[in-house]
Amino acid sequence: MRSTTRALLGLATVFAALVPLSPATAAPAAPVPAAADVPPGAPAPRTVAPGLVIDDDFPDPDVFAEGGTHWAYSTSSRHGRVPYATAPGPDGPWAVRGDAMPTAPAWTGGGGFWAPDVSRRADGRYLMYFTGPDRASGRMCLGAALAASPAGPFAATSDRPLVCDPGEGGAIDPSSFVDSDGSRYLLYKNDGNAVGRPAILWLQRVAANGTTFIGSRAELLRNNLPSEDGVIEAPVLVKRPSHYVLFYSAGVYSTPDYQTGYAVSRSLTGPYTRAYRPLMTTASLDGAVSGPGGADIGDGRVFFHGARPAGGRGLYVAQLGWDGDLPVVRGSRVRHEAERGALHRAAVRQTPSASQGAVAAGIDHADSWVDLTVFAAGPGAHTLHIGYAAGYGAAQHALSVNGRRVGTVDYPDRGWENWTEVSVPVRLTAGHNTVRLQFLSRWAELDYVEVA
Template identity: 35%
Template sequence: MWPFSSSSWTASATATTATLGFTLVSCVLSSPVEIRAAGPWLALDTDFPDPGFVQADDGSWYAFGTNGNNKTIQVAHSPDFRSWTLLDKEVLPTLAGWETSIDHWAPDVIRRPDGHYTLYYSGEAQSDLRHHCVGTAVSSTTDPSGPYIPNPTPLSCRLPSGGSIDPSGFLDRDGSRYVVFKVDGNSIGHGGDCNNGIAPLQPTPIMLQKVSSDDGFTPLGDAIQILDRDDSDGPLVEAPNLILVGDTYYLFYSTHCYTDAGYDVRWATSQSVTGPFVKGDGTGRQLVKSGDWGLTSPGGGTVCGCGDKMLFHAFCRDGVRCTYAADLRIQGGMVEFV
């Protein structure tokens, strides 16, 4: 996430041919055989930050990560959500005219009614370098791993406010579709912690944009704010992810700077998709933080719409954010790993 590019943190890998029809990165980048009995486990032992994921028609899973391993957007596959393999495939081989070739962050993918998939991602704006827009792209086939063809117009930019990043799709019970994203206010901050530690601090609101249920990217009306940072969050809130369990909407998000030990995953709840979202005791309930299960700076989490599976990243080595998987239990407004 801003202001650093994980493209400088790429890891090399040896490729080997597999029956999936494309080349897979060697098993050193797959999850280890030993899986922890409880709590999160290492899913991808390579730089794969900000993972989003989707389930395919055959029941298997595809995860998508921020640029790394010499890919603009990365993709991994799992038959069972337990063991994961990084695919040697470029998800977004061509770019739209509005974006540069660097800093493609925090992708997420949804399945459309027509069987194709829509990809959301953050891309650097050519018109305002170091600031980003939320781009969208559509799979050329019904293969979730792509390739994806970008749409010519971004979904959101808000460049005067710092840009738009960290998109995540959400399908409501009534069939309405939304995208949540962060306004990257800390990118125009006054320095200090994540460039937003010196007063006056910039807002970093989480926005909710309704989109077409058919294509997943045509905006319907204006985006509305559903959350923002407070003093307990440090310089920012980011990495939003929205799900519905029972009659309660759960908004997952990260706080503090992703390079800091304070980076974490929290959640807020609401009885309406448009909010207000309540941060538990007023400071947000933490799902996972540094020190839990030996993790360092866990964040960038995505929770399955089914409510029982999660991927997130944490530092596993200097400058490397590996992806971790976890099973969840959500009940009565509370969330915990199982």
């Protein structure tokens, strides 16, 4: 958004996520120790911004809680075909325990197993969906396995894949979803990226056993957005009071461009509309996590992987909040500009000057201000990030939060054509907060506001 006057014009929306302090003023948060480094009996760490809770190769995590224990499963690694880990709570401490599927299904050949998903069936048994190398087609395909315990051992339900169409590139990244009426569904991606065909996220209803299909599948989303590098995968579905939220990963997983996005629909089968900005990117996390993806949702948390300097992808956990049934990840910036449609209206009090007229007025007079409604997933210290341009000398705004004056925002004069950002610390309560910027001196043209 680029306005032509030195005022806050058209800034209609601020939808704020919690993020660490600006990288220019704060170091990345210290990682949570790996499970192997946590002394026995140590209290579970409290995750605020993204915390590295398994500092080992543990990609494509799936997490669920059962019997006072949290269980996590990952893509194949040195720990086994389907490594699993446990913790007393979502934030850890996590310990990698071993392999939940020590025996390979008959239909699989050599190679790794990807993106497992474990859920409990109504009969008390545990169902695992997984991606495995199909010996017959040479493609990655979906299988199912059962166990009496979340720890396994999981045994395949069939000597054939559950979903495998080589002409579509095979199938990967399964996940389960149970709707509010108890109906069960399987989500997955046909791996069109492997064969130069469309890659589509599919929804297939299944019976209570999770392996008998009911009706035909429905397309939810496909790889038609250039900014996602032609790749979408890792679907996870959540139902909120007003709509369904489809989380997915996009981009090339081995690069910092890998990201987590989401789309919403009032109907289970769509159409789904992508959010204007991704939920988590390397940039939105201020570089604290590289290539955040493979996300799973639960317990007021988002679990995801990110690249490790030592190699592989570690397991991260971050706090998740909901503002108007839209997700907010603590640690990831979210910015909504006026022209993209308002979630919260900014109330502007202004006194027009004779030179400007009533249309081009803003906070450049003693009795003018702007109130911004921002959302915080949790209470505590945050940072207000403001994109601006200023000329004719440095400008200032008085800063208030929830009706209390808390400081001053200084806008150094960088010239009107040089857009830059200033960052100011604030403390917010959980949920919605009112942030006021009020005139103090001179003029600053504001472009966006984010809350960290």
